[in-house]
Amino acid sequence: MDILFISEQQAxxxxxxxxxxxxxxxxxxxxxxxxxxSADVPAWRAAIERITxxxxxxxxxxxxxxxxxxxxxxxxxxYELVVFRKLALSKEMNGDAVPQAASDAEAxxxxxxxxxxxxxxxxxxLVLDHALVTVHGEPGRTIEQARKRLLDYQPKAGxxxxxxxxxxxxxxxxxxxxxMVDQYLELRQPLTTQIDRWQRALLNPRxxxxxxxxxxxxxxxxxxxxxxxxxQHDALQELRDHFVDTAHDGENSRAKDLLLVRxxxxxxxxxxxxxxxxxxxASIESAVQIHFSxxxxxxxxxxxxxxxxTALFMPLTLITGIFGMNFxxxxxxxxxDGFWIVMGTMGVTVALALLIFxxxxxxxxxxxxx
Numbered sequence: 001m002d003i004l005f006i007s008e009q010q011a012x013x014x015x016x017x018x019x020x021x022x023x024x025x026x027x028x029x030x031x032x033x034x035x036x037x038s039a040d041v042p043a044w045r046a047a048i049e050r051i052t053x054x055x056x057x058x059x060x061x062x063x064x065x066x067x068x069x070x071x072x073x074x075x076x077x078x079y080e081l082v083v084f085r086k087l088a089l090s091k092e093m094n095g096d097a098v099p100q101a102a103s104d105a106e107a108x109x110x111x112x113x114x115x116x117x118x119x120x121x122x123x124x125x126l127v128l129d130h131a132l133v134t135v136h137g138e139p140g141r142t143i144e145q146a147r148k149r150l151l152d153y154q155p156k157a158g159x160x161x162x163x164x165x166x167x168x169x170x171x172x173x174x175x176x177x178x179x180m181v182d183q184y185l186e187l188r189q190p191l192t193t194q195i196d197r198w199q200r201a202l203l204n205p206r207x208x209x210x211x212x213x214x215x216x217x218x219x220x221x222x223x224x225x226x227x228x229x230x231x232q233h234d235a236l237q238e239l240r241d242h243f244v245d246t247a248h249d250g251e252n253s254r255a256k257d258l259l260l261v262r263x264x265x266x267x268x269x270x271x272x273x274x275x276x277x278x279x280x281x282a283s284i285e286s287a288v289q290i291h292f293s294x295x296x297x298x299x300x301x302x303x304x305x306x307x308x309x310t311a312l313f314m315p316l317t318l319i320t321g322i323f324g325m326n327f328x329x330x331x332x333x334x335x336x337d338g339f340w341i342v343m344g345t346m347g348v349t350v351a352l353a354l355l356i357f358x359x360x361x362x363x364x365x366x367x368x369x370x
Contacts, residue, residue: 004029011150019051028131033138038065052131054078064124064135071231073238080127085120086180125173132169142179174262181269202291222281229274236267315349
């Protein structure tokens, strides 16, 4: 377990023995991976209780090591629990059996690369008054980058407060949540590109579209993203309501307002991802409907062409059938110019039929209409 002490001036690594000698001008960040916690859950729980003096509930400890837990919020008198599902990157999935199994299943389903990135894993936050406990997958790029920024921070006179260390465990948690949600926002462009490619393939009249299973899998993955964002939004909404309900009049109003601004920003980012997923799902549905409409229109054009050809040859078939009957005396049968008269009659009949079809707009040129 990695222990950081974060104050207004700096962040530094400390040992468990040093946690009892710290002042009141900062807070602790206790970070561990799922593998570390699962290896010895009672030892990890006992260490948290020794360092923070807060006893964790058994169900919340189980939630922290549950790799299938959805996004969730809960609170007790001593701490707040937030479970947030983040994107599991490729190097993070190698150390996690459940996401790796999900990745193998997706490979068999032939999910496109842009949609195969929608493998997630939970990150658990336990927010105490003077400590933040996090449990995440290993290695955890977001956690590593946040830790590195905190350790590299050096206060400078006259510098802005943008890069300052967080002032409370809640603020640190919201910063981490914001970075995790930003990973979902980065997926918008590759997802949109993939859907646009399928739309062009669906509407291409020269090549039939045969990748229906991949399209169905993409719709399933987008539906998962939709449900995932809804769970995240609900958890963050409950967290925000808890912030508002538990705020006291004597607290620093500016710090409270900053926390609300941060959580509203995170919720707005989740809403943007949710809306984008729904737009992409609607785009797939629209493209499929347009594809079948275009196929029906093409079939209708083929049938119209065949109908016109049949109508043109029907009188010719009638004429040839009449002159093919076995009668001894028939007009034009022994006439020297009879053959050419019949052929001329057939030509005039075809010309009249074409003229009638043109007047009735049965042979309307589609390019001219466009």
